[in-house]
Amino acid sequence: MAGYLALGAGFGIVLQSKGYGVLYALAMSLFIYAGSMQFVAVNLITGGASLITAALTTLMVNARHLLYGISMANRYSETGKVKPYLIFALTDETYSIVVSDEKMERKDFLTVSLLDHLYWVAGSVIGSLIGGLIPWDFKGVDFALTALFLTVFTEQVLNTKDYLPAVIGVAASVISLLIFGADDFLIPAMILISLSLMVLNLLRRRARHG
Amino acid sequence: MDKHAILIIAVAALVTIAIRFIPFLFLGKGKKTPAFLTELSALLPPAVMGMLVIYCLKGTSFNAPANWVPVLVSAAVTVGLHLWRRKTLLSILGGTIVYMLLVNLIFV
Numbered sequence: 001m002a003g004y005l006a007l008g009a010g011f012g013i014v015l016q017s018k019g020y021g022v023l024y025a026l027a028m029s030l031f032i033y034a035g036s037m038q039f040v041a042v043n044l045i046t047g048g049a050s051l052i053t054a055a056l057t058t059l060m061v062n063a064r065h066l067l068y069g070i071s072m073a074n075r076y077s078e079t080g081k082v083k084p085y086l087i088f089a090l091t092d093e094t095y096s097i098v099v100s101d102e103k104m105e106r107k108d109f110l111t112v113s114l115l116d117h118l119y120w121v122a123g124s125v126i127g128s129l130i131g132g133l134i135p136w137d138f139k140g141v142d143f144a145l146t147a148l149f150l151t152v153f154t155e156q157v158l159n160t161k162d163y164l165p166a167v168i169g170v171a172a173s174v175i176s177l178l179i180f181g182a183d184d185f186l187i188p189a190m191i192l193i194s195l196s197l198m199v200l201n202l203l204r205r206r207a208r209h210g
Numbered sequence: 211m212d213k214h215a216i217l218i219i220a221v222a223a224l225v226t227i228a229i230r231f232i233p234f235l236f237l238g239k240g241k242k243t244p245a246f247l248t249e250l251s252a253l254l255p256p257a258v259m260g261m262l263v264i265y266c267l268k269g270t271s272f273n274a275p276a277n278w279v280p281v282l283v284s285a286a287v288t289v290g291l292h293l294w295r296r297k298t299l300l301s302i303l304g305g306t307i308v309y310m311l312l313v314n315l316i317f318v
Contacts, residue, residue, distance in 0.1 A: 002299045003298045003302050005299075006299060006302055006306070007302065010306070020212070020215065024215065024219070027216075027219055028219055028222075031223040032219060032223045032226055034226050036262075036265075036266075037222055037226060038222075041218060041219065041222050044218050044222075045212075045214070045215045045219075048214065049218065051217055051218070051221050054217075054218045054221045054222060055221050058221065058222045058225040058226060059225055059229070062225070062226050062229050063229065064258050064261070064262070065226070065229045065230050066229055066232060066233055067251065067254050067258055068230075069230055069231070069232065069233030069237075070237060070247060070250075070251045070254075071251035071252075071255070073234060073237035073238045074237070074238060074248070076234070076238070077234075077238035083234075087230050087231055087234055088227060088230060088231075090230055092262070095255075096255070099255055100255075138310070139310065139313055139314055140280075140309045140310035140313040140314060141306065141310060143281075143284055143305065143306045143309035143310070144302055144306045145266060146263070146266035146267065146281070146284075146285065146288075146305075147284070147302040147305035147306050147309075148298075148302055149259060149262040149263045149265075149266055150263055150266075150288045150292075150301075150305070151288060151289075151292050151298050151301040151302055152259055152298075153259040153260060153262075153263050154292045154293065154301075155292070155296070155298075156255060156256045156259055157256065158293075160256065165253045165255075165256045165257040165260075166256035166257065166259075166260050167260075168257050169256060169258060169259065169260025169261045170260035170261075170263070170264060172257075172261070173261040173263075173264035177264060177268055182268040182269060185268070186261075189261050189264075190261070193254075193257045193261060194250070197250055197253045197254065197257060198246065201246065201249050201253060205249075
């Protein structure tokens with residue numbers, strides 16, 4: 001969760017370095033609340049992208065959140081009044097925490113979601129202020145996102161004995177990347193991953209039921 | 211007030227919200243979740259995270275050292291730190307600092 005503080009600060013700094021200050025950092029981190037997409041959005045804003053481009057890019061970059069929702073649909077279903085907020089706040093980091101702990105209940109979901117959101121917003125604001133005070137472009141600070149995903153991935157692999165999904169995820173993505181190129185590989189990768197995992201699951205079911 | 215910026219932010223926010231809420235319109239207790247979907251979503255997390263790692267590394271090319279050395283070295287540092295200490299913040303900070311040192315001081 002504290003990773004969001006560092007990453008949020010990185011985002012605030014990057015945003016500030018392009019000329020957009022605290023209010024923009026606050027708005028983006030409160031309402032979009034999606035780390036990687038916010039970094040991409042900085043490029044969309046500075047590049048003068050069209051709204052259609054912005055919508056499609058958001059769809060591609062954040063499509064994985066569909067999978068988070070599918071994953072958590074049952075466990076979030078009886079959370080009552082806070083359910084809309086829990087759904088809104090289902091980000092990579094929050095998802096990776098709630099999905100791995102089967103014992104979590106509504107108050108835990110809410111605590112994690114709120115804290116992650118708070119850390120993210122606070123980090124963004126702090127980063128924005130720091131960026132405004134220090135006359136340096138902080139080149140390379142966006143590596144924090146890569147570092148975050150690498151860390152979560154490593155943690156997942158360390159906590160499981162089933163390595164196939166991780167291998168499939170990486171392999172399918174590299175294959176899609178090589179075929180479709182950096183700009184267009186995400187959706188093919190997600191399709192390939194989903195199909196591969198479905199086949200894997202089917203084969204395992206057959207093996208289980210004899 | 212940058213109107214374009216605000217519109218982009220609004221679009222990104224609305225699309226993201228739509229994506230997050232759609233599964234909950236069709237799934238959950240009281241609605242029949244197909245078993246295969248439950249089983250699939252148990253397999254998804256590491257696969258999706260692997261995909262995201264590749265997504266972050268997608269700009270890497272091997273035509274010049276500056277395009278791959280900082281990234282791969284810093285990625286190795288991140289993973290190495292995490293295997294050593296299992297502390298998320300340390301791993302993220304360490305890897306990011308190494309990367310920033312490399313791209314600001316060495317591979318300028």
